[in-house]
Amino acid sequence: DAKTTQPNSMESNEEEPVHLPCNHSTISGTDYIHWYRQLPSQGPEYVIHGLTSNVNNRMASLAIAEDRKSSTLILHRATLRDAAVYYCILRDGGNKLVFGAGTILRVKS
Amino acid sequence: SQTIHQWPATLVQPVGSPLSLECTVEGTSNPNLYWYRQAAGRGLQLLFYSVGIGQISSEVPQNLSASRPQDRQFILSSKKLLLSDSGFYLCAWSNGLAGSEQYFGPGTRLTVT
Numbered sequence: 706d707a708k709t710t711q712p713n714s715m716e717s718n719e720e721e722p723v724h725l726p727c728n729h730s731t732i733s734g735t736d737y738i739h740w741y742r743q744l745p746s747q748g749p750e751y752v753i754h755g756l757t758s759n760v761n762n763r764m765a766s767l768a769i770a771e772d773r774k775s776s777t778l779i780l781h782r783a784t785l786r787d788a789a790v791y792y793c794i795l796r797d798g799g800n801k802l803v804f805g806a807g808t809i810l811r812v813k814s
Numbered sequence: 815s816q817t818i819h820q821w822p823a824t825l826v827q828p829v830g831s832p833l834s835l836e837c838t839v840e841g842t843s844n845p846n847l848y849w850y851r852q853a854a855g856r857g858l859q860l861l862f863y864s865v866g867i868g869q870i871s872s873e874v875p876q877n878l879s880a881s882r883p884q885d886r887q888f889i890l891s892s893k894k895l896l897l898s899d900s901g902f903y904l905c906a907w908s909n910g911l912a913g914s915e916q917y918f919g920p921g922t923r924l925t926v927t
Binding site for chain 1: 873912919920
């Protein structure tokens with residue numbers, strides 16, 4: 706499984722944008738870039754995914770580098786409810802999601 | 815819309831006792847189904863996945879087994895629990911398309927004493 710690298714933790718102020726980076730230099734042409742987040746004592750929640758082009762949905766935006774070796778999850782206005790562990794995962798055509806350690810996002814009021 | 819249910823929400827069981835955790839999905843047909851475990855302070859580990867009734871793939875050798883008796887029902891079992899089976903068990907589903915996202919249930923927190 707292709708590997709991703711994320712910072713251990715990040716901090717943001719409430720109401721400000723947050724950019725969560727992810728490096729995936731060994732990504733293959735068929736790997737989708739997925740983002741999930743997990744709040745304490747809850748199951749992971751799907752956030753967004755993309756293949757080559759930038760993606761937007763009601764939760765976030767995903768910016769994918771032109772060479773696809775990195776991506777950034779953008780939360781446009783962080784709220785206290787966005788404090789969670791954010792996982793960047795490469796998903797191939799198979800059936801597995803391989804979760805790493807993720808980035809702990811802390812949001813300050 | 816699709817909904818995924820898991821029960822029970824919490825469970826405390828003695829070592830050596832059996833286990834049965836159930837997961838059901840509503841609002842979709844022929845989903846791919848998954849069981850994950852998250853040990854305390856650790857990441858999620860895929861245990862089993864299923865692409866159809868009676869079709870189970872195991873990802874890690876362990877004390878657990880899985881079954882899929884119906885299209886939208888996925889069961890995780892053990893005949894004799896070990897202390898190391900404690901953890902947060904999560905069921906998930908996807909629509910089976912390449913690269914598709916997974917949706918997770920609320921989880922079962924199992925403590926083996």
